[in-house]
Amino acid sequence: MNQLLNYITYLFKSTNLHGIHSPFVYKLVKDIIYNRKIKSPNFKAIENIRKSMVKNSYPMGGEDFGAGSLKKGSKKTIGQFATSSSKSAKYSKLLFRLAQWHQPKYAIELGTALGISTLYQASGFSNNTTFITLEGNSELANLALQNFDKMDSKKPELILGNFDETLEKALEKTPQLDWVFFDGNHKKKPTLRYFNQCLEKASENALFIFDDINWSNEMKEAWEEIKQSPDIYLSIDLFFLGLVFVKKRPQKENFVIRF
Ligand SMILES: C[S@@+](CC[C@H](N)C(=O)[O-])C[C@H]1O[C@@H](n2cnc3c(N)ncnc32)[C@H](O)[C@@H]1O
Numbered sequence: 001m002n003q004l005l006n007y008i009t010y011l012f013k014s015t016n017l018h019g020i021h022s023p024f025v026y027k028l029v030k031d032i033i034y035n036r037k038i039k040s041p042n043f044k045a046i047e048n049i050r051k052s053m054v055k056n057s058y059p060m061g062g063e064d065f066g067a068g069s070l071k072k073g074s075k076k077t078i079g080q081f082a083t084s085s086s087k088s089a090k091y092s093k094l095l096f097r098l099a100q101w102h103q104p105k106y107a108i109e110l111g112t113a114l115g116i117s118t119l120y121q122a123s124g125f126s127n128n129t130t131f132i133t134l135e136g137n138s139e140l141a142n143l144a145l146q147n148f149d150k151m152d153s154k155k156p157e158l159i160l161g162n163f164d165e166t167l168e169k170a171l172e173k174t175p176q177l178d179w180v181f182f183d184g185n186h187k188k189k190p191t192l193r194y195f196n197q198c199l200e201k202a203s204e205n206a207l208f209i210f211d212d213i214n215w216s217n218e219m220k221e222a223w224e225e226i227k228q229s230p231d232i233y234l235s236i237d238l239f240f241l242g243l244v245f246v247k248k249r250p251q252k253e254n255f256v257i258r259f
Helices: 002-013 023-033 043-054 078-085 090-104 115-124 140-148 163-172 188-199 218-229
Strands: 070-072 108-110 130-135 159-160 178-181 202-211 234-237 241-245 255-256
Touching: 002 130, 023 090, 023 234, 043 140, 070 188, 078 255, 090 115, 090 178, 090 202, 090 241, 108 115, 115 130, 115 140, 115 178, 130 140, 130 202, 130 241, 159 163, 159 178, 178 188, 188 202, 188 218, 202 234, 218 234, 218 241, 241 255
Parallel strands: 108 130, 108 178, 130 159, 178 202, 234 255
Antiparallel strands: 202 241, 234 241
16 A cells, blocks of 8 residues: 555656756666667567566475565465566566666676576676676575576676675675665665665766665665765666666756656
8 A cells, every 4th residue: 555655656756758857867768768679689588587487386495585475384486486576577678778778897686586687687788797696595596596597698696695794795706886786685774784885885887776665664764865875966766666876976866757
């Protein structure tokens, strides 16, 4: 119910191209965010992998980071998890377009799950991108690794374990950070902690993408604090995803864009 109200508020507050006064944001929205003509030859293969995951009726095992339980005593199947937790094709393709446009040298994803969003991002990155993805559930991580093997593109490195430990390990491997997709542990305190850890390594052009910024009050509060960070100059709220840019600009600007 809360999310429905949040969505209605978003529809009222959001603007399309006509309401964007910043030339940089106008071009980004027109050429990349709205441009569904940009495609990858990998889309079909990744969607086939998604389909095979959705059909998987094995109960989810492995460590529970809040994603596995349906209700007490019952377990989600891999298929139910794939349906509810992997980013949809619409948003995954947006991640691909942004990845291809941004071309980061060093990229991290928090929350690999079955590797669907990982494969979309990897398809957009160049072979020169160092891409590390983090997952805490060993069963999901194994399936993700099998899914990476089904693709010809450069494979990301997967680090297994709790973000509380693995993010530090990933940051040790990256001299700078140009891209982060935060898609796991949607609670306020850990989200802000991971954001601040990543910010310390952020390059001048870094783009950080947050999933589900309107999912709960905690995530809404986290998003407000992230936007207000003195190191963030530009934010774009797409309701299900939030984008923040670290690059210094003459003034701070926040956009709510209909997507
Ligand atoms: C929403 S799913 C990620 C979906 C994936 N990005 C996609 O769209 O295909 C979130 C994942 O984060 C993992 N996760 C959540 N909290 C975690 C934590 N503290 N440490 C490690 N993994 C965690 C969960 O196991 C789950 O697989």
